[in-house]
Amino acid sequence: MITPFRLLQTQVVSLLLSGFLIASSSVAADRREPLGAVLDASHVSSLADDKSAPVELFEYLYDQQRIKVAENGRLVLSLSANRTDYVIQGPATFKVTASQLIFEAGKPFSSKARPDVVVGALLAGPRTQGAVRLRPSRGVLPTSGSVVASNRPVLSWPALIGQGDYELSIADGNGDPEQVYRVNATRWQPDATQALAWGHAYRWRVKPAETDSIGVSGNFTVISDSERDQIAQLLPAANASFAERVVYAKTLEHLGVRDEAKAAWQSLAAERPDNAVLREYLRANP
DSSP states (O other): OOOHHHHHHHHHHHHHHHHHHHHHHHHHHHTSOOOEEEEEEEEEEEEETTEEEEOOTTOEEOTTOEEEEEEEEEEEEEETTTTEEEEEESSEEEEEOSSOEEEEEOOOSEEEEOOHHHHHHHHSOOOOSSSOOOOOOTTOBSOTTEEESOSSOOEEOOOOSSOSOEEEEEEETTSOOOEEEEESSSEEOOOGGGOOOTTOEEEEEEEETTSOOOOEEEEEEEOOHHHHHHHHHHOOOTTOOHHHHHHHHHHHHHTTOHHHHHHHHHHHHHHOTTOHHHHHHHHHOO
C-alpha cells in the first residue's frame, strides 16, 4: 500500500528528475557548436515542431535549424564552415547544415567570402586583456587595457587640478626608455617621428607639470601590423550596408579595439533606435 507520504516522495523525486532533465537538455543545447551568426534580420523566424520564434540580430545558427524568411523579409547571415555571408530575400525557407544552406524554397540573393578573422569575430566573444575588465575612467582615452588601431593614437584626459602644462610619460612594455613630453592641452598625439611600434604594449601617465600630483594613467596595446591590415580591408565604405558595419564592429571588438568598436555600435544603434538587441548590447558593454 502506498501511503500519502510515500506518494509525495515519489512526486517530489519525479519533479526533481524532470527539472534535472530539462536543465541538462538546456545545457546540452547551449553547448552546441554554432555554425553561423545573424548579421541582419527583418521578418525572419526559426521553425521547430510546428512552432516559430523570431530570429534576432547576433543570434547563432545551429545544425539542422530551419529558417523562414517572410515574403517582405530579409536575412543576412554568415556561415562559418565555408566562410561565406549570404543575403536572402523573402520568401525563402532553408535548413542550416555544417557545410551549406539547403533551400526548400527561394535562394540566396547574393553571397560573399569572408576572411578567418571575421569568422572568429562572429562566433567568439571579445578579446580580453587579463582576467578583470575594469570600468573605464571617465574622460580618459584610450580605455585602459584596450587595443588601439593606430600607431599614432590620440591620448586624452579630463582637465586636472593646476591647469596649465602637463607632463606626459609613456613607456614601451618591451623595456625601451620612458619618453616624457610637455603638453599644453588635454590631449596628445604622437607625430610621425614619435609613432609607436605595432604590436607593442604601452603604459602612460599624465599629471600637471612640476607637481607631485598622481594625475591619471592607463595602458594599451597597439594592434599588430597584420591585424591592422585586416581591419583596413573591412573598413566600411560610406554606403556600406548595416550588415557590413556589424561585421566591422564585431571584428574591432573581437580584436580588443574597444573604443572604436563602441563608436561603431553607437552609430548602428542610432540608426535603429527601436532595436532592443542593440540597446541591450550597449547597456551591457559600457
